[in-house]
Amino acid sequence: MPCLPAIDLDHILAHTEEVWPLIRGERFFITGATGFVGTWLTESLLWANRRLGLGVSAVLLTRDPEAFSRRAPHLAEAPEVTLWAGDSRNFAYPEGSFSLVIHLATEPYYPPSADSPVSSLEGDLMTTRHVLELARTRGTRRLLFTSSGAVYGKQPADLGHIPEDYAGAPSPTDANSSYAQSKRISEFLCAVWSRVYGFDAVIGRLFTFAGPLLPLDANYAVGNFVRDVLSGGPVRIRGDGTPYRSYLYAADLAIWIWVLLLRGEGGTAYNIGSPHEISIVDLAHRVVEVADPAAEIRIEREPVPGSAPLRYVPATDRAARLGLESWIPLDVSIRRMCEWHLKTHQAGGNHCVVGPQFEEH
Numbered sequence: 001m002p003c004l005p006a007i008d009l010d011h012i013l014a015h016t017e018e019v020w021p022l023i024r025g026e027r028f029f030i031t032g033a034t035g036f037v038g039t040w041l042t043e044s045l046l047w048a049n050r051r052l053g054l055g056v057s058a059v060l061l062t063r064d065p066e067a068f069s070r071r072a073p074h075l076a077e078a079p080e081v082t083l084w085a086g087d088s089r090n091f092a093y094p095e096g097s098f099s100l101v102i103h104l105a106t107e108p109y110y111p112p113s114a115d116s117p118v119s120s121l122e123g124d125l126m127t128t129r130h131v132l133e134l135a136r137t138r139g140t141r142r143l144l145f146t147s148s149g150a151v152y153g154k155q156p157a158d159l160g161h162i163p164e165d166y167a168g169a170p171s172p173t174d175a176n177s178s179y180a181q182s183k184r185i186s187e188f189l190c191a192v193w194s195r196v197y198g199f200d201a202v203i204g205r206l207f208t209f210a211g212p213l214l215p216l217d218a219n220y221a222v223g224n225f226v227r228d229v230l231s232g233g234p235v236r237i238r239g240d241g242t243p244y245r246s247y248l249y250a251a252d253l254a255i256w257i258w259v260l261l262l263r264g265e266g267g268t269a270y271n272i273g274s275p276h277e278i279s280i281v282d283l284a285h286r287v288v289e290v291a292d293p294a295a296e297i298r299i300e301r302e303p304v305p306g307s308a309p310l311r312y313v314p315a316t317d318r319a320a321r322l323g324l325e326s327w328i329p330l331d332v333s334i335r336r337m338c339e340w341h342l343k344t345h346q347a348g349g350n351h352c353v354v355g356p357q358f359e360e361h
């Protein structure tokens with residue numbers, strides 16, 4: 001049985017059914033398959049495979065197959081799935097060909113230190129090169145790399161939505177920008193490898209998301225607010241509540257990734273996120289309205305008079321040309337997220353609880 005709601009898996013299938021015949025009988029290699037995004041993809045791949053008789057198989061890279069098997073036995077024991085043990089930076093390549101590669105693995109950000117002055121940058125780049133070499137040597141025809149909206153640097157206050165051709169970038173002198181810098185260079189490596197070695201590489205720049213499996217104790221505002229309201233409140237806003245974000249439901253996220261992998265234009269970057277912006281304070285109120293209207297909201301800081309709010313909101317015109325939308329409204333996203341976490345808690349824990357796999361800015 002899947003750990004994700006059947007209504008969500010059916011939603012994914014309904015919006016991807018036309019692309020699955022493109023990969024009938026093919027073999028996937030997926031890095032980062034045990035994280036938030038990866039678990040949604042693996043669950044939905046198995047759902048489609050069994051309902052449509054696709055005959056696909058997938059090799060999932062994981063540092064610790066035993067830990068993954070304990071956490072998600074229904075995935076680890078699926079006959080279509082092979083767990084491959086290894087560090088994403090230097091794993092031994094499995095035998096055989098992989099027509100499709102999804103590279104989700106990312107190093108978590110940590111501050112620069114004397115032991116690791118460039119933080120996660122070196123590890124991320126080693127991983128990307130290693131995965132690209134697998135694609136080159138294993139007959140890959142299409143690869144999708146999940147990058148981040150962080151590649152644009154700080155969004156100008158007068159730019160409502162960031163388009164993919166926006167020329168902004170993180171400052172090269174910002175010592176805390178290793179995550180963003182590694183994604184920019186990794187995108188370049190994907191573009192070069194795909195051009196030189198003749199496979200299609202599609203880039204998906206992740207923004208912010210909501211839904212089941214999203215950790216409640218990481219640096220994700222919607223997850224923190226759901227945690228607070230489910231524990232009885234108060235809902236705490238650590239800043240002043242003025243920044244703007246947008247939240248794509250995780251089932252829609254999975255749809256976007258499958259469509260981009262199979263129909264996206266090679267050598268092209270697509271923003272993956274909702275274009276529907278909301279301030280952090282309004283997000284807190286929406287969570288309270290959906291989950292517990294009596295819950296108190298506490299804002300820890302006062303806005304600085306005259307300062308423009310920070311924004312992190314994508315333009316999604318390129319995705320829209322492929323028929324991709326934000327189908328699930330935010331209120332429904334919050335409700336399903338709350339229901340899933342309550343069900344998980346009442347069941348005494350859930351094997352599918354995973355760690356973060358993208359960074360919210």
